[in-house]
Amino acid sequence: MIEIKKLNKSYRIGQNSLHVLKGIDLKINEGELVAIMGSSGSGKSTLLNIIGMLDNYDSGLYSLDNFPIKDLDETKAAKYRNQFLGFVFQSFNLINYKTALENIALPLYYQGVSRKERQGIALEYLDKVGLADWAEHLPSELSGGQKQRIAIARALASQPKVLLADEPTGALDSTTSEEVMSLIKKINKEGKTILVVTHEHDIANMCNRIVTLKDGVIMTDVKIK
Amino acid sequence: MFNKDSWKEIFDTIQKNKLRTFLSGFTVAMGILIFIILFGLGNGLQNSFGKFFTDDKVNTIRLYPSSTTIPYRGYKSQRRIKFTNSDLKDFKEKFNSKIEDIVVRNSFYNQIKYKEKSNNYSVRAVSPGHQEAELTIIMKGRYLNEGDIANKKTHVVIGRLVAEDLFKDEDPIGKYIFGSGHSWKVIGVFQDEGGDREERNLYVPYSTMQKIQKNNDEIDQMIVIYDKNMSYDESLILEKELESYIKKKKFISPEDNRGVYISNTGEGQENTRQFASVLNIIISFIGIGTLIAGIIGISNIMVFVVKERTKEIGIRKAIGASPKSIIAMILQESIFITIISGYSGLLTALLILNLIGDSLMEKYFISNPYIDTSDAVWATIILIFFGALAGYLPARKAARIKPIIALRDK
Numbered sequence: 001m002i003e004i005k006k007l008n009k010s011y012r013i014g015q016n017s018l019h020v021l022k023g024i025d026l027k028i029n030e031g032e033l034v035a036i037m038g039s040s041g042s043g044k045s046t047l048l049n050i051i052g053m054l055d056n057y058d059s060g061l062y063s064l065d066n067f068p069i070k071d072l073d074e075t076k077a078a079k080y081r082n083q084f085l086g087f088v089f090q091s092f093n094l095i096n097y098k099t100a101l102e103n104i105a106l107p108l109y110y111q112g113v114s115r116k117e118r119q120g121i122a123l124e125y126l127d128k129v130g131l132a133d134w135a136e137h138l139p140s141e142l143s144g145g146q147k148q149r150i151a152i153a154r155a156l157a158s159q160p161k162v163l164l165a166d167e168p169t170g171a172l173d174s175t176t177s178e179e180v181m182s183l184i185k186k187i188n189k190e191g192k193t194i195l196v197v198t199h200e201h202d203i204a205n206m207c208n209r210i211v212t213l214k215d216g217v218i219m220t221d222v223k224i225k
Numbered sequence: 226m227f228n229k230d231s232w233k234e235i236f237d238t239i240q241k242n243k244l245r246t247f248l249s250g251f252t253v254a255m256g257i258l259i260f261i262i263l264f265g266l267g268n269g270l271q272n273s274f275g276k277f278f279t280d281d282k283v284n285t286i287r288l289y290p291s292s293t294t295i296p297y298r299g300y301k302s303q304r305r306i307k308f309t310n311s312d313l314k315d316f317k318e319k320f321n322s323k324i325e326d327i328v329v330r331n332s333f334y335n336q337i338k339y340k341e342k343s344n345n346y347s348v349r350a351v352s353p354g355h356q357e358a359e360l361t362i363i364m365k366g367r368y369l370n371e372g373d374i375a376n377k378k379t380h381v382v383i384g385r386l387v388a389e390d391l392f393k394d395e396d397p398i399g400k401y402i403f404g405s406g407h408s409w410k411v412i413g414v415f416q417d418e419g420g421d422r423e424e425r426n427l428y429v430p431y432s433t434m435q436k437i438q439k440n441n442d443e444i445d446q447m448i449v450i451y452d453k454n455m456s457y458d459e460s461l462i463l464e465k466e467l468e469s470y471i472k473k474k475k476f477i478s479p480e481d482n483r484g485v486y487i488s489n490t491g492e493g494q495e496n497t498r499q500f501a502s503v504l505n506i507i508i509s510f511i512g513i514g515t516l517i518a519g520i521i522g523i524s525n526i527m528v529f530v531v532k533e534r535t536k537e538i539g540i541r542k543a544i545g546a547s548p549k550s551i552i553a554m555i556l557q558e559s560i561f562i563t564i565i566s567g568y569s570g571l572l573t574a575l576l577i578l579n580l581i582g583d584s585l586m587e588k589y590f591i592s593n594p595y596i597d598t599s600d601a602v603w604a605t606i607i608l609i610f611f612g613a614l615a616g617y618l619p620a621r622k623a624a625r626i627k628p629i630i631a632l633r634d635k
Contacts, residue, residue, distance in 0.1 A: 054629040075547045082545020093540045093632060097241040110545040115230060
């Protein structure tokens with residue numbers, strides 16, 4: 001599903017160049033649930049941003065579902081993000097003046113799905129994350145765990161090929177974290193490819209593969225039974 | 226993105242962000258409101274200013290004979306110059322091509338009686354053209370005509386206040402009043418924009434008065450009405466021509482500043498015109514100033530609105546919004562709000578101007594404040610355009626920000 005070869009990325013900071021990713025090779029098959037681990041500065045977030053088309057890379061190869069991703073302009077990147085990817089963020093990133101249902105329906109709006117159809121699909125996913133009764137609530141009226149479940153539903157609504165989660169449990173307590181992770185696992189079992197960036201071992205251990213980054217290179221890549 | 230669904234999305238956003246909508250709408254409405262009211266009041270000031278100077282006809286030259294101060298051609302100084310009916314005839318013939326009329330005005334001050342009531346009034350013995358020169362407005366009956374002059378009729382046209390003084394509620398037309406030892410038939414009542422003093426005058430045929438005054442044919446004052454299409458400079462030339470002609474005819478030294486006194490109301494008009502144009506510049510300045518202030522206000526609020534939405538823009542982009550759709554969303558929203566509020570500001574302002582009407586005339590000399598519809602509409606369009614532009618620039622910037630950076634915005 002995801003194929004990365006000799007991926008390099010540097011940031012220019014004044015006169016100096018900071019080499020963040022140093023020739024990453026990574027292949028993720030369809031239906032995998034992969035945790036990307038590493039301390040801060042290891043390059044894990046940069047890698048996720050490149051995979052998520054939120055950032056460009058300097059050299060190497062990246063293809064998504066056999067589709068080469070390189071030098072996209074903003075309009076194309078937006079289109080591909082909308083078609084291929086679903087995002088889950090640490091800070092939920094729900095639009096605060098829209099209800100739970102409207103937040104979930106928003107990616108479909110950008111896909112050009114009709115209003116009625118959007119509502120139906122959004123309700124379906126709301127039900128899937130177990131929050132059907134909260135459709136008309138604003139994010140401010142929801143708990144952290146509920147917000148993250150809404151965010152997951154939103155990421156799934158556009159039926160992406162890959163779900164990218166950046167520290168999805170970073171802002172949640174352990175009980176809620178587990179709830180959210182079991183939801184992610186459930187979605188994975190249904191066949192969705194999922195990447196989770198985390199620094200928590202408990203969370204990583206719930207995935208079926210752990211890739212550990214350090215100083216821009218992959219240190220370990222272990223499968224968990 | 227100009228489909229029904231995107232409008233629904235925008236109405237949704239507007240509805241759920243009432244404070245933001247109100248703030249930007251209010252700024253636009255206020256901008257338009259203040260512009261139109263100030264501009265309208267300025268026009269009102271100009272209106273009243275115009276009124277003050279339209280009491281008398283402006284294209285006139287007044288000729289008053291007086292005494293000479295320099296001996297000339299065997300005549301001693303201190304000689305009193307007199308105009309007569311034959312002078313009037315000669316002047317008219319000489320300047321026929323350049324003038325509309327020469328009006329006679331001989332002034333008296335007489336006791337006028339009607340039944341038991343009597344009072345002293347200024348009586349003007351005039352020719353019919355005097356009505357045009359003085360812009361006298363007939364309320365009832367008629368003004369003096371050529372027949373009255375030719376037949377030396379004892380007819381009189383009385384001022385509104387004279388009629389009030391002497392006749393109270395009675396209809397004065399056809400009644401006889403007594404003055405200068407004769408009975409005069411009232412044939413008309415007039416009013417005058419010049420005020421109370423003007424409306425305490427009486428007008429009689431100058432020929433009749435000349436006959437009563439022991440058959441003389443003297444004229445105190447002539448008012449030359451010249452072609453109103455004549456420019457101020459041309460009227461000055463006419464004035465010079467009149468002066469040299471009269472001085473020659475009456476044997477007055479060309480160096481003598483007296484002998485005949487000539488005053489051109491065109492001069493006053495020229496001053497009025499200059500003052501009005503200065504007033505106009507001030508009003509335009511105020512107008513442009515408020516418009517600019519309005520534009521700045523709208524730009525501020527737009528920049529603020531977009532800034533406030535940076536994170537939302539990041540979220541929308543992360544889930545698939547193209548930069549174009551982001552710009553379209555913000556532009557459509559801001560144009561929609563500015564059009565609605567600009568239009569309501571426009572209507573409110575016009576309503577206020579209408580309500581003000583002439584109520585500020587007494588104290589502030591503002592009468593009938595108004596604004597040309599085209600001026601008002603243009604101002605609204607300009608504000609809407611700049612409102613949109615002020616929304617577009619930060620929107621474009623926000624749409625270019627990488628979503629990852631926008632998402633970090635708190």
